[in-house]
Amino acid sequence: MTRPAGVQAPVGTHDVLAPDSARWQWLLGTFADWAARYDFGLIISPMFEDLAVFHRGIGEASEMANKEMYVFEDRGGRRLGLRPEGTASVVRAFVQHHPALPFKAWYATPAFRYERPQKGRYRQHHQIGVEALGTDDPAMDVEVISLAWRFYEALGLKRVRLLINSMGHAGCRGDYLELLSEHLGAHEASLCEEHRPTWARNPLRVLDCKRQDCVEVTAGGPMLIDHLCHECATHFAAVREGLSSMGIASELSPRLVRGFDYYTRTTFEFVSEVLESAQNAIGGGGRYDNLVEQLGGDPVGGIGFGSGIERLLLVLEAEAVALPGIQPELFVVDTCPVDASSALIDELRRAGLRVARAYDARSMKAQMKAADRSGARLALLIGPRELAAGEVTMRDLRGEEGAGAQVSLARAEVLAHVLERLKKRP
RNA sequence: GUGGGCGUAGCUCAGUUGGUUAGAGCGCCAGGUUGUGGUCCUGGAGGUCGCGGGUUCGACCCCCGUCGCUCACCCCA
Secondary structure, eight states, X not given: OOXXXXXXXXXXXXXXXXXXXXXXXXXXXXXXXXXXXXXXXXXXXXXXXXXXXXXXXXXXXXXXXXXXXXXXXXXXXXXXXXOSSSHHHHHHHHHHHOOOSSEEEEEEEEEEOOOOOBTTBOSEEEEEEEEEESOOOHHHHHHHHHHHHHHHHHXXXXXXXXXXXXXXXXXXXXXXXXXXXXXXXXXXXXXXXXXXXXXXXXXXXXXXXXXXXXXXXXXXXXXXXXXXXXXXXXXXXXXXXXXXXXXXXXXXXXXXXXXXXXXXXXXXXXXXXXXXXXXXXXXXXXXXXXXXXHTTSOSOOEEEEEEEHHHHHHHHHHTTOOOOOOOOSEEXXXXXXXXXXXXXXXXXXXXXXOEEEOOTTOOHHHHHHHHHHHTOSEXXXXXXXXXXXXXXXXXXXXXXXXXXXXXXXXXXXXXXXXHHHHHHXX
């Protein structure tokens, strides 16, 4: 209990040990599979970047860039930041390497934000996501969004809603912002305490405010979705139609304003209906048609999404989805005074089997107990009797009738019998 | 950054207006069954009661500080 100061995970971080880590492996594997089906390739990029990458990407005014980033200076005097989200780094890598278009990349990465932890919110959390750069085609918006949707389905999630909105491009958004500012200015006195003095700096944020005062003011005001230019409106309609043609329902959510400044046109968020906590967004993303240029690249568009692993795990638990574990298939019990099992265990493992064993020369009873708890289906017993006879006893630990049947096998035939038995009962 | 709740065994927790050697269940180890798990019985190990200070004859209990966990605001994944 008492341990030296500092010998514990930092605030807001967690260790994930087996068997819980098996859920992560399964989730990550499922995502990798679906990303590959959509022809996305894995990208691995550094977890820290020059601060400018994040500042220019996320927007200097944003809460995240200002107060939540882990910033440090290295020994060479460089100002660096720990990745707070996935997109900026991918775009930076894209600009740096000029890959062929369209560039479709998926990632799994930790993300760091200095915030007060609470349920579903940590200082180090983990995201999986994709970015697709180099095309404005609404079909790519549809691919990115549907990939997320199919992935959630593959996990077994049922109670997920897709909220969608369009932020327009710089032109129509600019026109709209004037209308919105006019409206907010006229009703300034009715805004909530926080936004009354600050609405002018970022009027869109007010739309996102959940306090009753602001909700009432903005409800009577203009919505961006009604003021999109022809091109943006057409693009948005194509995205929704594409999703609809796949049977994916998207709910128009005109107040949806996501946290990063870089979004244009399509923005979306996946919310869980079963999470009771305030952190019910399990993923989100959008199009960013100016970001590549802002980071020094050609003026090409992109779109992506990110999803939080910890939150997905919370939802999986809330929806009571059964999660596959990783258990040994065999447990080898060896009670001989000399090592009689290492070579056999090696043979089994090289044949692809997951094999557990006991250590410290414990009694047969203790080893059998360990075998039972390991979750293995079969136990192989080698005691002095088997050793002398050149045999191995194979015992079924998961026999449906309770008492497991056991048979004696010649040492040379063990592998063949084990493979047959395990295949027989998948 | 703001506010609430909580830190007692590996885990989940109990602990009577502050009173002697701090308990339970589960888990773990061993034995009952000198070669057999899952049920049952018996026994055992394991705690500077988060840490530091204070009040008191005496503190797991009261007070202060501190560290940590947790929930909410905020922000978001």
